[in-house]
Amino acid sequence: MNLLAECNKCGKCKETCPSYQIFLNESFCPRGRLRLIKALQENEITCEKSFKNRIFSCLLCGSCESCCPLNIDVTTLIYETRTKMKKGVFQYLFKYFSFYPEIFFSIFSILNHIKNSLNIKNLPYFNRFPSPNIKRQANFLQVYSRLKPKGRIAIFSGCSSNYLMPSITESLIYILNWLNYEVIVPKQHCCAAPLLAAGFKKEAVKLAKKNVEIYKSFNIDGVVTPCPTCAHFIEDVYKEIIGQGLNVLRLADLFENTLEEFKGDSNGHVFFHVSCHTFNYVKDADNILKLLKKFGIDASKKTGCCGFGGIFSFLFEKQSMDILKKKVLEYEKADMIISSCPNCIIQLKSAMKDKKILHYVEVIKKILLKGEKNGKVI
The missing domain is CATH 3.40.50 (Rossmann fold)
Structure with a gap:
């Protein structure tokens, strides 16, 4: 936590912080949160509800780190602080969601069906999400072969693609096959981002190790994921919390040697x-x-x-x-x-x-x- 002392309070983070822009309060910006964490460490304040609101109002977007002239890793400090805090109901929901997403989305699907049957329009949280596609999930390795493939790539779908928008994963499989790669889709698990965000670092480490063990057991050129949060976690955050990450490939890079041009329909804005x-x-x-x-x-x-x-x-x-x-x-x-x-x-x-x-x-x-x-x- 020595990074707390490095902040020179320049305020550049306030310009890009989405939570500050909506709360318009110094204690809801990265600079303010760092000061609060320092005050908590030095026993100037206690971990009351108002403190928790400030720490959990961080969207973990990384905007402050991108503009910080001192490269202070604010997100890691937020993760560490949340890990030490007493957990509430929502945090535990995220914990069980991360380990058992299929159960979570099955319950969500049932409740969503009830909501639609009763024509309930203003139900918190549910109005935001599409109906889960539970039947599509496979609990075994899926392989999409090609004749004389140029390599083998594994897909890490991410929970949202896997359960809510499977067409994204299906599109990715099609594209990689088109590029003449053999595609494998191991049994999918959460990347552990919700766990770490909720303050469960020990459990996040456990899940990260499981994912690395699964993907490194295959002879692959790398992993492609349609989710940037998953990409950041399985490649970068895993290195920080367990010392090793997965080799994430960028889809755009795989098209580098493709000379063919395509005509898309982009009429309008x-x-x-x-x-x-x-x-x-x-x-x-x-x-x-x-x-x-x-x-x-x-x-x-x-x-x-x-x-x-x-x-x-x-x-x-x-x-x-x-x-x-x-x-x-x-x-x-x-x-x-x-x-x-x-x-x-x-x-x-x-x-x-x-x-x-x-x-x-x-x-x-x-x-x-x-x-x-x-x-x-x-």
Whole structure:
């Protein structure tokens, strides 16, 4: 925690912090949180509800780290502080969700069905999420072979793609097969991001070790995931908490030697919504934009938090929606919104049901399928 003393209180983090922009209170910005953590350590304050609200109102987006002139790892300090705090009901829900997502989504599916049957429109949390697709899940290794493949790639779907939007994973499998890679999809587990966000570091370590053991047991060139949060965790955060991570490949890099150009349908205003973790951690937004352009999609780059933030959207639902409202206004003229993050798509779709909102791999698959119908067989 020596990093606490390094903050020179310049305030640059306030300019980009989504929670500060909505709370407009010094104690809800990175600089303010660091001061509070330091005060707690020095017994100047106690861990009361107001302190917990400040610490859990952090969206863990990484914006403060991207602009910090001293490169202070604020997110790690937040994780460590949450780990030491007494847990509430929502934190334990995230704990059990991480270990048993299929049970969580099965219950969610039943409750969602009841909600639709009774025509309940304003039920907290449920209005944001699509109905889970439990039947699609497989508890065994799936292999999608190619004749003389150039390599073998494993997919890490992420819980949102796996249970809520399986079309994203299906699109990714199709694209990798099109690139002539053999694709394997091991039995899927959570990446442990919800665990660490809720303050369960010991349990996050356990899950991280399990994932690394599973994926490193296969002879693969690397792992591809459609979720930037998962990418950041399994590659970077795993190295911090267990000393080793997985080799995450960027889809755009796999297209580098593909000379063929494709014609996509990008009539109207197309925006590429860059998720916080894509922008601040994975840092491949520009490469994705170039890839979309290769497929005939000329999209305008848009940055800024959508307000999801995992546990933040449950503990601070009103503020989450307030952040989202700003994005809704920004995308008012959009004919299509493309994103690199399944969770951002869920959040954006909850407020813009009339908009075409897709993951970039879904867009690419559609163009490839169109080319296949025109005689370009994979």
